[in-house]
Amino acid sequence: MSPRRTSAVLVSAFSLASLAFAPAASAADEPTTRELMEKCDNGTDSCVFHPEGQPEYYVEDRHTVGDPVYNCTDGLQRFSVEWSDTTSQSNSVGLSMTTEAGFGKVFAVAYEQSYEHTWEESHTESQTTHVDTEPNQVGSVERAAQMQKVKGTYELHFEDKFHDHYIWYVPMEITGPAPDPTSAVSQHVRDMTEEEISQCP
16 A cells, blocks of 8 residues: 655644643744754754554555466366565655664664554565466456555654754654554456467467
């Protein structure tokens, strides 16, 4: 599933002791989401991620894995389709968040503390799936992986004012493989086109 590309809403507070929110800065004065995230654990006094609620689990759209198989014989054929498929994390602001990036590591720690699971940046599943095809049919394998979506807010504290404020908040939505991910794997067949038939040996 492609991540949604949305602009983060940036809110800043006057000081560490103040609960009042600063008025919206002009676009020219606001730091970009990338600038803020690059400062997380790399120029901040503290940078934490606050999860909101429980993860939302969902199944991604089905997609074809492995290579299609063509039955060019005059009898029923069983093919073995070997495939490997990887699901990876993404986020609503489109930034890379591996554990090497400060804000990626901060999220992974907060996730584990909140939900008692280790966050997986990616998960690879490999299988051999049997596909039965009739003469002049094409067979394929499709997979739909179980994913999770976590919503929350990054809170960044600066020792000195950063773009006129000590505290910045960045809402973000992160998606990735579900813990102990399962997937729905299915086999599909269709009739070959005239062009495909003409290419049979």
